[in-house]
Amino acid sequence: MPSTFARLGVPAVLSDALTQQGITEPTPIQAATLPDSLAGRDVLGRGRTGSGKTYAFLLPVVARLVASGRPAQSTRPRSVILAPTRELAVQIADSLAPLAAATGLSTLTVFGGVGQNPQVKGLRAGVDVLIACPGRLLDLMGQGACRLDQAEVSVLDEADHMADLGFLPGVKRILDATPRDSQRLLFSATLDAGVDVIVKRYLTNPVTHETDSAQSPVSTMDHHVFHVTADHRLPVLKDLTAAPGRTVVFTRTKYGAKKLAKQLNAQGVPSVELHGNLGQGARQRNLEAFHSGKATTLVATDIAARGIHVDDVALVVHADPPVEHKAYLHRAGRTARAGNAGTVVTMMLDEQVRDVKALTRAAGIKPRTTRVDPSHPLLLEIAPGERSFVEGGLVLEVPGQNGRGGQGGGGGRGRGGQGRSQGQRSRGGRSGGGQGQESQEARGSRGGRGRGRGAAAGGSAQGGGRRTSGQSGRSGGQSGRSGGQTRSSGGSVVAFSSSTSAGRRGR
Template structure:
């Protein structure tokens, strides 16, 4: 694999912009697709999450738009569709240095926030429009944006679009773009209607597959930990108290929120991420985790795709996912960019048969062990000295702008009130400023078109509920694994005993 992007046809100025970010060698998906995409061909790229697909489509997009032609008012010269706001924001982050080098303008639109800044930015015209389907259809219906000048259209995470019910909305959007334009679609799989989308909108696409979405990453170690329900939360806390970043997955939004609070009550700073959070809370929690101010993120499947955080050492399935693809996508948050990672799945007695079937479908042969709180195996899987704060100190680290709340008898591991970490400077967890008139805010009980699918009611995806991929994985059904039946006393007692011993990892 060449380390020279220029050999693939990438302009020198963009090669320099990549090198400034420490990117010197193309990934397999970039190596395979760039010659065709730079030549203007329609491209179908298949590769797993984290394979480098973002730069595989951003580089040709920026290179081909660098012709000096300005965008007309209310018109976009190119369009990138993404299923979630988090993915849209990360695409924008990757695009920014490239667009600055080429002198291109860009706007990102999604629901759950005030639309007025988006409308003002679009009124001037834009070279690159990054959008989630629901909000884009709303803006199109209001006449705020015109797609008739789009020359390049990119659909990212198309299979996730399908999982969330967005494909009818995507078709309505693509129908407004010129048929003669270049179209690129990137997806991990071609099921769930994605193949129909390819046949309808891509013209003689060149297909490249760099990585099968069905194959596990070799750099991952997979472990099944059989646990008693009464000790499940305590074991999560033992693992989360170790050094390093960890993502803990639950099946439901309620489960993520509850588990994050339980960890804080045990002295482990944690933030949650799920479809019921307002956009500014999502952004703040992700930034706290990304920066390392908080090392534990408790999330639903909304974090299984499109969320890139460096150096996630451990993925913990506190609730096993409902199907094997979700397991692979969740697990893909670690072992990225060639690094190794560890994936743990907690299995309660009632989940044994379900998890066995899940592993067979995912083609995973995990190491299995029965564990209890304080076992040496936990210290070896998540090595390092455990750090338990007081509940008040953990709350201050996780939510520095929130007043401390009484934590009851959650147990904290006996570390007193000492806070060994500097609190995050992230913003307060307040509701968003709201959207257009009549558009509900994305709050705990309200709806988020970017997080949940549905083509019903036209383009008003923002009015349709939160967490489409999560819903498919069991968001809307109250799974026993999503709501631990452990008594708080049972789960925290193990942590207190463990903390008192102050075990050190190997």
């Protein structure tokens, strides 16, 4: 009996590749869009983050290229997939890998923050599927290293986030370079004015499918607001993140993410940071530590709200409430993925009450608001399990350095990690490129370098670590073994609110 994907028209070689990955049933957005996209229609798909949009466009892209059978020409990719961030581009490449391996298609991932020479060489060799962030792609096009006049299909993923980051003018220039009669697929959680302009200008008689919107509630996601005092903010965060399983904690600023990760490590919670000031190597090491379980907590700015896909994150905490509701929804989308349950918690200080109420109202959610302290029983209810601590927090080995460096980019004053990830053309689904972020936040650290003040998440005297010298400047290391546990499928999202002065001290 054919699989569900096969009945939707997905070629057997691709449905078999999905089955080998344990993917046998399409999500609603996939079931809705695949018949039209596989038939060559332009498609506008609207669905919230975590709804399965990636395979909704990867399957028709690969199927179309296999069917046409045209060879890839030098500097002329056969398809282009645009993503707003480097992290998301890498996630798309990872999802594409088994499909490309099954069909023999070549892939390449290009973005800024790393050297372009390997990317240029990959384009010259010929590429079937190009995954790109707009900034670097425009640079390559301007140099004549990439031409899109042979692109059979173009995809715009997270179009609303493209608009938020100011990328739409560049996106227009890119789409203008593709053939007018080529197939175009656009996926977005919302259809704001800027995105609507793209739809009307570039999609021909598009079929629109909306399985849910950004404001659609997730039945398996619980929302809480924790009303805390400034003094209780960190102890409550410590208790929640010390529970079994993976937790993602969001802060409003890069400095806030660095400081909070450092504080949690000092308290014995293995944590890593992710933000625009980190060098390429540090970002990759920190993400790998979180994915592997060496770090149980990821402290991030909104850089991670789109593009971090870990199915068993059961708890998301807004240590700083986001400014607007779309950021809340995309942060929250890191949990309750792949059918699992999840919890979102927002920390709220006294002077943030009005803002948090407006935020949740705009997001279309009705959270449970509770005034809590570190001993409140609700903490154990939301994040069940025995709290565990590792002396000194997390220590990550930094390749190429003498001794151990602190996690996530170094402490004290100096240069953040200078790791370079080579974007390389690959066959069989190994996409070139590393991990990182292309956004306004990251532009200050082009080339993988970032100069900053303040200690990194892993290093300080509080953490009981030692200082060592390395290639990237002084970094604070911490002694102790890293520990990782797996959170049960049930989880929560918690939000905290507090006074402005306290919020500043916590950043």
